Amino acid sequence: MDLSFLGKLLPMLFTGLRVTILIAVVGILLGFLVGTLAGFALESRIKLFKGLANVYIWVIRGTPLIVQALYVYYVIPKLFGIDLSSNLSGILVISLNSGAFIAEIVRGALNGIDPGQREAGLSLGLTPAQTTWHIIVPPAFKSILPALFNQFIISVKDTALLSVIVVNEITHQAQNYASLSYKTIPTYTTLAVFYLVLISILIIVQKMVERKVMR
């Protein structure tokens, strides 16, 4: 078997891998932040926060990721007269998209905490904020970990769709190489292996984190 194509393909894929990892990691971290805020907003007694969070989640869950990407890359810059690079657009799309799903995860976890926990905190004279941070958040965080990692995995794979807005992530790089070389079988097989390795690493991290927290 002739493996000489790897000499050209691998450098391209590693270049793409850097972009994939950058967008996935930054997007997921921002998505976690957005999702946590939106999740608390869903449980908030302030109607405005609740309403905004509901609209946000409705829009994101009700449109395909590709449409969101096209919208952020082509429409938003026109509407606001700003310049968004494709990488920046990609980060924005991944964080907004994962944020909506993480919001639902966070809401579920907050709902799952026994109301007696909050009552115990308040009855000891803690402020509502102290009660939330010291008493509600630790068990809620523990309970969302599996769902959170699941969302991380989905988001990593979602970055492949960003090739439509010419983000030079790993799938886009593979497509470029395949269309020039016509070596589709080895190219896409190698691409799949890259994703498998990447996700496997994430799964190992998940197991390590869960083992540490579940103790």
Add this chain to the structure above:
Amino acid sequence: MGTLLKIRNIMKNFGDLEVLKDISIDVQEGEVIVIIGPSGSGKSTFLRCINQLETPTSGEIWYKDRNVMDPNQTQLRDFREEVGMVFQRFNLFPMKTVLQNVMLAPVLTKKKDKVAARAKAMELLEKVGLGDKANAKPSTLSGGQQQRVAIARALAMEPVALLFDEPTSALDPELVGDVLNVMKDLAREGMTMIVVTHEMGFARDVADRVIFMADGYIVEEGKPEEIFTHPKNDRTKTFLSRVLEA
């Protein structure tokens, strides 16, 4: 000995349901009040109205000369620091150790430094007989042990009074005694206590005053010997004959 709490005309509705119809009591410093009555009579709701875990629909609650129902949140927190609560289901913090459960609130609210808070917490855990469990997680303890930790947690705030919401109702029968003994010790030391319970023996031995509630009203109140041996109201008689028979 002054009046600690003045509670006037408390009403509480949940939607159309009137749970508390008109409750007024005074609580003296050092007094032990035991509230008894059938389930659904509003005992727990009344207790939870006192520290505003439930907001009364109407009425007034005065602690010393402070209005507990004032919307000022700082004042409410000060009140809750001075009037603690023990819950039926303990409500310990499951991810924290026993010691952390007891230390948490003093460190967060009183800005007590950790060393002093830890020493105080250990002293309280010894007092409730659980000094050796300081580093255990609550889930490894029996119900009776968990409730004693919850009492230590409330005591760590150095409260003036304590509210007990059916503290032994979730316990296996053989574990009830240990919790009641801790409560008896507190009563003997002069702690002001309002206790909702089905433990008639405790009411008879420890209470200064027994209040019988039914259908959202105080039906009858008096010294335990009056209530238990010469109840005046028919509703009280029926209730007592049922529970004392069992």
